Amino acid sequence: MDLKVAISIADRLLYERTGQHLDDVQLGIIGGVLNHKSYADIAETLHRSEGHVKDVGYELWQQLSDSLGEAVNKGNLRSALVRHAIVSGQFVGLASDRGIGNKIHTINLCSPSHNSSALQGAEEQARSKLFSKLRRLNLTNEQIAEILETDVTELEDF
Known part of the structure; x- marks a missing residue:
């Protein structure tokens, strides 16, 4: 699954749940996680503290978990989004x-x-x-x- 598709799915899920789109920090977290970056590296790229990135990430994982009906975290984000895309018929050929x-x-x-x-x-x-x-x-x-x-x-x- 490429980054654009993953972000599109996550953004839609978040919007359906909260009425808000992903913000810059959430986008950076998803991009960093899918590129196997540590929270420290993501924080540096976003010019935020590591603690702030972890807090935003934790909240994001909770919201995605609630939307997908399964536990989502840094280690399983990609597979959770792929499963959702397949089940909902959004899988790219x-x-x-x-x-x-x-x-x-x-x-x-x-x-x-x-x-x-x-x-x-x-x-x-x-x-x-x-x-x-x-x-x-x-x-x-x-x-x-x-x-x-x-x-x-x-x-x-x-």
Whole structure:
């Protein structure tokens, strides 16, 4: 999940919960955490005290936890946002970086302009890669089938 998508999801969740968008410190915390920065490094970048950044971070994790219905912290922010994006249908198609599809906020595995055999091979490869990523998120085959809009029996090939 790229930083822009993560921030967009977190901002929407916060806005739905509080009526306020992420502020500069919250944006800096999310960006820093997703880039594996310490609170000290984030504080230095934001020209704030480490204590202030930790306090704002704690409050942000609580608000996101309440919105997502699961505990969110510095160590699991990315995976919590990915799970939310998948379950809510906002997952960005994995194939978009390969020129196969460019539609944002949906899983778009193909483009009608490619020939049939190349298309099937690319789609199969993308679906396999997506299935592996979804399994690493501990989703069941039934959940994955729903996300991929397919029958659970089709997943037996993966």
